[in-house]
Structures are given as C-alpha cells and as structure tokens.
Amino acid sequence: QVQLVETGGGLVQAGGSLRLSCAASGRTFSNLGLAWFRQAPGKERESVSVVNWSGSNTYYSDSVKGRFTISRDNAKKVVYLQMNSLSPEDTAVYYCAARPAGVSMVTSRDGYFWWGQGTQVTVSS
Numbered sequence: 001q002v003q004l005v006e007t008g009g010g011l012v013q014a015g016g017s018l019r020l021s022c023a024a025s026g027r028t029f030s031n032l033g034l035a036w037f038r039q040a041p042g043k044e045r046e047s048v049s050v051v052n053w054s055g056s057n058t059y060y061s062d063s064v065k066g067r068f069t070i071s072r073d074n075a076k077k078v079v080y081l082q083m084n085s086l087s088p089e090d091t092a093v094y095y096c097a098a099r100p101a102g103v104s105m106v107t108s109r110d111g112y113f114w115w116g117q118g119t120q121v122t123v124s125s
Contacts, residue, residue, distance in 0.1 A: 006021065011122045017082070038090075
C-alpha cells in the first residue's frame with residue numbers, strides 16, 4: 001500500500017508559476033513509477049507527466065511540454081511538478097499517482113494503483 005499526499009496547489013494569475021509536491025509513504029519509493037494527472041470540471045482525468053523510478057526518463061503531454069517539469073527526490077520520497085507559464089486552461093484538480101516501477105512509461109490512468117486526494121490549481125486570466 002502507498003499513501004500519497006499532494007500539496008502546493010492554489011490560485012495564480014495567468015503567466016505565473018506553482019510547484020506541486022507529492023509525498024509518499026508505505027513502500028520503497030525508488031520502486032515506484034510516478035505520475036501527475038489532472039481533471040478539469042466536466043472533463044476526463046488526463047495524464048500530465050510521468051517519471052521513471054530514477055528520474056532519468058520523463059514524459060509530458062503535448063499541452064504542458066516546455067512549461068512543466070517533473071522531478072523526484074528518492075531520498076525525501078517526494079515527486080514534484082514545477083508549472084510555469086500557467087494559463088486558465090491549466091485549471092484543474094491535480095493528482096499524484098503511483099505504480100510499481102517497470103520498464104515502460106505508463107500514461108494511462110488505469111495503470112496506476114495508488115492515488116493522492118488531489119490539489120486544486122486555479123489560474124485566473
């Protein structure tokens with residue numbers, strides 16, 4: 001079992017930045033593949049970014065590529081999502097997710113076993 005707790009959401013103006021954090025407990029952190037998803041009102045939950053167990057391999061959706069950066073600190077058991085150049089279209093609840101680490105970079109929500117409670121990000125225009 002893995003427990004995930006997200007922090008760092010809030011209200012920011014367009015063009016601004018936020019950094020989300022997700023602290024994990026319950027399993028060896030370096031054995032986890034980690035991801036950030038988001039869900040806007042009335043929309044499906046979508047993959048934003050994925051990072052492999054070591055942090056050496058990352059994935060970004062086209063909508064955030066070049067603006068968001070995922071990273072992890074295995075010693076602190078935390079995964080981060082640095083979000084820059086935010087726009088109102090980024091407004092959503094952001095979720096941290098984990099799965100047992102594997103070879104593939106999994107972007108489907110069905111591939112993740114453990115989820116945080118979510119943190120709201122609101123970008124005003």
